[in-house]
Amino acid sequence: MDNVYSVYKCRVLRTYDLTDEEKLFLFRFEDSVIAEKWGFIPGQFVQLTLPGVGEVPISICSSPMRKGFFELCIKTAGRVTQKIHEMKPGDIAGVRGPYGNGFPVQKFEEKDLLLIGCGIGMAPLRSVFMYAVDNRWKFGNITVINSARTGNKLLFRKELEAMRDMAEAENIRIIQTVTRDPDWPGWVGRAQEHIRHANTNPKNSYVCVCGPPQVYHEIFEKLIEGGYNPRNIYVTLERRMKCGVGKCGHCIAGSSTFLKYICIDGPVFGYYDIISVSGLI
Amino acid sequence: MRYLKIEKDRTYEFLEKLKKYGKLYAPVKISDKFYLRKEIEDVKEIAFDYQRTLLPLKKYFLPTCEKMFDIDIEKNEYRENLEKIEPFVIFGAHACEIVGLRILDGVYLNVYPDIYYARRRKAGIIIGLSCLPDEYCFCNLRRTDFVDIGFDLFFHELPDGYLIRVGSQRGHEIVDENIELFKSVEQKDIDAFREFEERRQKSFKYQGSFDNIRYILELTANDRLWDEESEKCLGCGNCTMTCPTCRCYDVQDIPRINLKSGERIRFWDSCQFRSHGLVAGGHNFRETKKDRFFNRYVCKNSYFYPLGTSYCVGCGNCTYFCPANIDFQKNLDKIRSNYEVIHG
Numbered sequence: 112m113d114n115v116y117s118v119y120k121c122r123v124l125r126t127y128d129l130t131d132e133e134k135l136f137l138f139r140f141e142d143s144v145i146a147e148k149w150g151f152i153p154g155q156f157v158q159l160t161l162p163g164v165g166e167v168p169i170s171i172c173s174s175p176m177r178k179g180f181f182e183l184c185i186k187t188a189g190r191v192t193q194k195i196h197e198m199k200p201g202d203i204a205g206v207r208g209p210y211g212n213g214f215p216v217q218k219f220e221e222k223d224l225l226l227i228g229c230g231i232g233m234a235p236l237r238s239v240f241m242y243a244v245d246n247r248w249k250f251g252n253i254t255v256i257n258s259a260r261t262g263n264k265l266l267f268r269k270e271l272e273a274m275r276d277m278a279e280a281e282n283i284r285i286i287q288t289v290t291r292d293p294d295w296p297g298w299v300g301r302a303q304e305h306i307r308h309a310n311t312n313p314k315n316s317y318v319c320v321c322g323p324p325q326v327y328h329e330i331f332e333k334l335i336e337g338g339y340n341p342r343n344i345y346v347t348l349e350r351r352m353k354c355g356v357g358k359c360g361h362c363i364a365g366s367s368t369f370l371k372y373i374c375i376d377g378p379v380f381g382y383y384d385i386i387s388v389s390g391l392i
Numbered sequence: 393m394r395y396l397k398i399e400k401d402r403t404y405e406f407l408e409k410l411k412k413y414g415k416l417y418a419p420v421k422i423s424d425k426f427y428l429r430k431e432i433e434d435v436k437e438i439a440f441d442y443q444r445t446l447l448p449l450k451k452y453f454l455p456t457c458e459k460m461f462d463i464d465i466e467k468n469e470y471r472e473n474l475e476k477i478e479p480f481v482i483f484g485a486h487a488c489e490i491v492g493l494r495i496l497d498g499v500y501l502n503v504y505p506d507i508y509y510a511r512r513r514k515a516g517i518i519i520g521l522s523c524l525p526d527e528y529c530f531c532n533l534r535r536t537d538f539v540d541i542g543f544d545l546f547f548h549e550l551p552d553g554y555l556i557r558v559g560s561q562r563g564h565e566i567v568d569e570n571i572e573l574f575k576s577v578e579q580k581d582i583d584a585f586r587e588f589e590e591r592r593q594k595s596f597k598y599q600g601s602f603d604n605i606r607y608i609l610e611l612t613a614n615d616r617l618w619d620e621e622s623e624k625c626l627g628c629g630n631c632t633m634t635c636p637t638c639r640c641y642d643v644q645d646i647p648r649i650n651l652k653s654g655e656r657i658r659f660w661d662s663c664q665f666r667s668h669g670l671v672a673g674g675h676n677f678r679e680t681k682k683d684r685f686f687n688r689y690v691c692k693n694s695y696f697y698p699l700g701t702s703y704c705v706g707c708g709n710c711t712y713f714c715p716a717n718i719d720f721q722k723n724l725d726k727i728r729s730n731y732e733v734i735h736g
Contacts (some may be wrong), residue, residue, distance in 0.1 A: 114472050115504045116460055163465040163647040164652045167672070188672035203468040278566075324675070351671045353643045353658075356504035360640030360661070362670060363691060364677070366613070367606030372693040375503070389610070390677065 115356050118160045118205030119145050124180065130264050131355050132186050133231065135172075135194055139180040140325075144178045152213030153238035154319075154347050154379045158355045160205035161182065161198075165191040168352040172234045174241035184266065210355040212240050212268065214319055223311035225251040225339070227302050227321025227330060231260050233266040235347050235378075236321050242354045243298055247281060251316075254284040254309035257280065258302035258322075261292035275322065284310040302326070303333040313338035320346045327392045344382040348373050348374040348391060364390045393540075393560030396567060396574040396580055399553040405484065406573050407435040413517055413566065414479035417452065419445050429482070438483065440549075443526045444709050447635035449489045450496055451481060453512045454660075460508065461656040463645060468658065474507070476514045484521040488705040490543050491536040493518070495705070498698040499639050500642075517562060520546035524586065525596050528708025530592065530721050533602040536705040550584045598721065605724055606693045606702065612727050613686065621723055622685035624716045629662030631710035631720070632686065637703050640668070663687055693724070 122140040125133040129183035140146035151157075151171055155296045160166045163193040167189075173182035184362060187193050198204065216239065224243055236255070243250050259265040271285050278285055302322070318328055318339055327346060335341055348375040350362035362373035365388040372376065373391075385391050398406060410416050411432075418438040419427045427442040429449070461470040485493075500509040511605075520543040531537040539546070544563035547554040555577060558564050565687070567574060632638040642661040647654035661668060669678035678684045692704035704720075711720045 112505055112507050112508045112510060114474075116507075116579065118470055120468060160470070162463050162468050162470070163645050163651070165645045166643065178513060184435070186672070187395060192672065202449075205468065205470060324677075349671055350677070351669075353641065356506075358500060358504075358506055358639065358641070359658075360638075360663070361642075363640075365690075365694070367609045367690040367693045368695070389613075 116207065116354070118158075118207045121204050121206045123200050123202045123204065125200055126198065129184065129266055129268075132264075135184055135268060136149050136183050136185060136195075137173075137180055138183065138204070140206075140368035141203070149181075149209075149365040150178075151175050151181070151209035153216055153242045154213035154235055155211045156235075156352075156353070156355070156378065157181075157206050157208035157210070159185075159195065160168045160207075161191060161194050162205065164205075166205075167191045167195070167354070168210075168350075168355060170235035170238070170347070170378075171236040174238060176242060176245040184231070184237070194319050197306045208355060210352075210374055212345070212376070214379050219243075219317045220246075221251065222343075223316040225256070225311045225316050225318045226254070226311050227256045227258075227306070227307070227322070228266070229302050229322045229326050230260075230264070231266065232321030232323070232347075233257050234291045234321075236319055237267055239319055244283070245335070247382070252282045252284070252310045252312070254286065254311050255332055256286045256288065256302045256305050256309070258288045258305075259288070260290055262289050262297075265289065278329065282310065284308075302327075303322045303330045306330075306333045306337050306339075314340070316340075317343045318345065320344065327385070331385075341382040346378055346382075346385060346392070347378045348380060349378070350374070364388065366390065393519060394558040394564065394567075395577045396556045396558070397550070397553055397577050398547075398556060398574055401589065402436050402573045403554060406570060407432075409570050409573070410481045410483065410517075410519075410566075413481050414481060414515070416481045418483040420641070422446075426587055432483075434610045441523075442484070443523065444634075444707060444712060445527070446634070446713075448634060448709060448722075449482065449485055449493055450636055452480065452516060453493070453496065453509055454500070454639065454641070457657060457659040458508060459655050459657050460591055460643070463647075463654040463656060464652075465647060465654060466652050467701065473655075474511070477511050479515045479517065481517040481519065483519045485518055485521065485543065486523050487539040488531040488534070488536045489636050490520055490539045491699070491701065492516065492705045492707070494542045494699055495696055495701075495703060496639055497542075498696060517566070518543045518570070520557075520559075520704075522531075522546075522548040522592075524592055526708070527597050528721070529596065530598045530602075530708065530713050532596045533612035533687075533707035534702060534704060536701060537592075539598075548585055549588060550581055555585050557579055564639070598725065602693075602702070602724070602728075605728060606690075606703045606713065608727055609693055609724075615727065617726055618682055618686050621718055622680075622682040624671065624718055625664070625681055625685050626716050627664050627666070627681055627684070628715060629664045630713050630715060632662040632664055633660060633720075634709040634713045636705060636707055636709070637692075638662070663691065681700060689720075689723070692720075 353359035357375040
């Protein structure tokens with residue numbers, strides 16, 4: 112029997128400062144066989160280990176189409192992530208996974224796609240976005256709403272800015288919006304206020320949302336008001352996961368009629384899961 | 393199912409023989425009030441009429457603290473801790489505990505089997521023992537008062553010995569290897585068994601059904617009872633540590649002082665601790681004591697699909713060992729009766 116808790120060695124190839132708190136890491140498996148074999152679905156996460164320090168669950172933020180390596184966007188939020196931020200190209204970490212269900216991207220094909228990321232929530236959605244860009248012909252119009260408090264807190268800001276011209280030609284609308292930055296020249300306001308500016312047809316769209324728990328209700332309200340089908344709304348959630356495989360119990364949510372493990376039943380949930388399982392958001 | 397009988401004076405002989413299958417663990421009385429399951433040297437010290445032990449059966453399969461990996465920090469390597477697990481025998485598991493273990497099986501041996509748990513589960517021989525309920529027991533409401541699968545042998549008390557049910561191939565082998573100790577079952581034994589079971593059913597303090605308690609619980613999430621009861625709670629986690637089906641654990645990497653090596657350990661955790669629902673950045677999904685308190689009630693009463701039972705097996709441990717005298721069953725009963733008052 113394989114040990115599900117065993118980690119595979121990964122080397123950091125590149126690091127990139129996204130904001131003052133978030134860093135992007137490019138990893139490659141040391142074992143070339145694993146590197147070839149390894150794949151994931153956008154929305155899945157890995158357990159990243161720093162030997163002797165600990166393990167943290169992190170969403171994968173690169174495209175699954177790009178084989179052999181993967182990217183993780185990591186925010187300094189605790190002891191382990193602080194240590195991870197000290198890693199440099201060439202350093203080794205441990206990875207196991209991918210875990211979780213991921214977004215049903217196959218279902219999204221031939222439909223418009225609206226991605227709403229608030230703060231660090233943009234990280235897992237970047238994986239969906241890049242997958243859609245890599246398979247551009249399979250999708251209809253795409254809108255990304257990337258929101259943060261200030262301009263320099265916007266994740267992947269430069270990357271998204273850089274593709275703006277190409278994006279317009281490809282029917283991809285990028286809305287980067289901030290709430291508390293008087294110097295910001297672009298869109299202003301919370302993510303939900305820009306749903307109406309999306310180029311997606313509400314009747315024919317899938318929506319992916321990720322952000323802090325407080326924002327979901329308002330985003331749902333605006334989406335449904337705007338004519339988006341609740342059945343086509345997906346969210347991805349965050350919890351503290353020690354095992355990632357439905358054992359340690361830290362990510363259990365819900366009540367007596369529906370008990371869900373975020374790690375194996377999620378982290379991606381549909382709108383109707385959210386409203387029938389209390390405590391998910 | 394195969395049934396056999398063993399007479400009282402031969403039972404100790406059999407227990408002695410069990411030692412050849414591995415270390416023998418059984419409940420022993422350690423003080424006026426408490427029993428503890430521990431390794432047995434002298435089979436005469438085994439307690440047959442115990443109600444509950446300080447720590448539940450899960451401790452043999454999911455140890456309180458367990459080393460998962462040795463870490464070589466310099467080489468960035470994790471070596472799994474797979475020392476040989478010697479076979480062992482557990483005598484005296486009650487029906488509810490065996491169902492509890494089956495629930496843990498459902499969690500730990502599901503799509504991603506846990507190798508540490510699986511190895512221990514394979515090494516353990518389980519011998520059940522019948523019991524009479526005390527005021528804390530409500531396994532009848534949970535339908536876990538009788539168990540058909542999950543044990544190798546099950547001992548049912550008779551006036552002059554035990555009626556034995558054989559529950560697995562290993563059970564058959566153990567019986568066959570010691571067949572001289574057993575007799576076949578006669579009509580008077582069957583009558584005595586039936587009489588015992590009837591007496592047992594009548595001695596439960598609570599009668600009725602708990603089948604819809606999970607819906608009622610959900611509908612009464614705002615009941616004042618939760619404020620009042622959670623106010624008493626000390627947040628010590630005793631209820632979860634003594635619960636046969638609570639399975640939460642935490643993991644930590646502990647470096648040695650030379651910072652070159654270390655170990656990754658896991659240890660029991662509790663949803664009653666504030667740290668349990670904490671995520672990166674300080675947000676807590678179960679911020680208040682009331683949230684955590686109510687969470688245990690909904691978790692324990694939720695439906696466990698593989699067995700068709702709830703996660704709570706009605707053993708009464710959480711109530712018995714609660715230092716704040718919070719009565720789990722009584723609270724559920726209050727919720728149940730409130731609902732019946734409201735809905736007729």
